[in-house]
Each structure stands twice: as C-alpha cells, then as structure tokens.
Amino acid sequence: GENVEQHPSTLSVQEGDSAVIKCTYSDSASNYFPWYKQELGKRPQLIIDIRSNVGEKKDQRIAVTLNKTAKHFSLHITETQPEDSAVYFCASGGGGFKTIFGAGTRLFVKA
C-alpha cells in the first residue's frame, strides 16, 4: 500500500542554523505534497505545500523541494528560530487518493 517515510525522527539544531527534513513516498500517482507543523499541545497546521508540476517552492524561511523521479521531497528551514521548535509532518496525496502522513520529525531549536 501507499507509504511515506520521514527522516530524521528527531532533529536538534542551534538557533540560526538550517534544518532539513526528508521524505520519500511510494505511490507514483501522488502529486500533492503538503507539510504540517504541530506545536506542543496544538493541532497540525499546513505551512507549505508543493504540487508535482513544480520542483521547488519558497515562502520566506521555508522551502520545499520535490524530486518526482526519485520520489523524494524535503523541507528546508533556514535561519531557525526557537519558535520553529515543533513536530513537522510531511504527507503525500492527490490523484483522488487519501493523504498519507509521515511519522513526523521533532525539531528542537536551541537558543
């Protein structure tokens, strides 16, 4: 069945450094790749998404890249700040199929 693998499970960076989270997916029909951020005790919220006709998308300090051939996509956060500390979930979907979430990455940004 469909599967999304996410790495690393935990990531600790110094404030100001970059953080990269990587995901792979199995369903070649997937064409929509959202990323959600879940702060402690709160609900997940969409922070950025990318569709398969685009290789990269940026929004201020956040960028996502997609390699459809390799079925990889990544989240890049630059100039990390303590408020970036949260759990980040990647997901894949589209094509009429349900969205499948990765297991999550717990990001710690040390001040």
Next chain:
Amino acid sequence: GAGVSQSPSNKVTEKGKDVELRCDPISGHTALYWYRQSLGQGLEFLIYFQGNSAPDKSGLPSDRFSAERTGGSVSTLTIQRTQQEDSAVYLCASSLRDNSYNEQFFGPGTRLTVL
C-alpha cells in the same frame, strides 16, 4: 468563519464502556478524516469520508471502532468496549474537495482517557 470543531474536548471513561466522539467539519468541506495520535506519536489514519463515496475504513484498528457521517456533514466516531490502549487524542480534519489537493483543517481534538 468557524473552523473544525470537536466534542467533547476531553473524555474520561472506564474500560469496557462505549464512547462517541463528534466532529463538525467546516461547512462545504466534502472530505473528512479521523486520526488517532498517541502521546508523542504521529498521526495514525483511521477513516476517510469522501463526498458520497463509501468511506475508506482501512485504518480502523479493530471492529470496536466505527464511524459515520450523516448528511455529508457531522461525523461521529464510536469506540465500543474501550480498552486502555485506546487512550489517545482523536483528531478530525476536513478539506474542501475530495481530490486531496487541498489543505486539511484539523479540529482541536478529543483527548480520550480510558481508566
């Protein structure tokens, strides 16, 4: 406008009792998902309602779990004969269309504790 709402926000029950969790999606959203999130863990998919199609129940962990969506709006997740391992936060999410191209809006969740 109003977001996704869930009730109750917290539910404490005794092992063996049945519980019903409610989700009110955003008006007009045709897709609705239920997830389970244990402490510090990821989002475990439970069930997916897509418009008028038969729901995708492939994530339900046992036959003690069931869900329905009446009139294409409100959904109820029922857990029969609850067990301690059912303790978790149950999250509901809805999205505008059923082609998965759209943002899922999550509710605040129901924290279920089975004693």
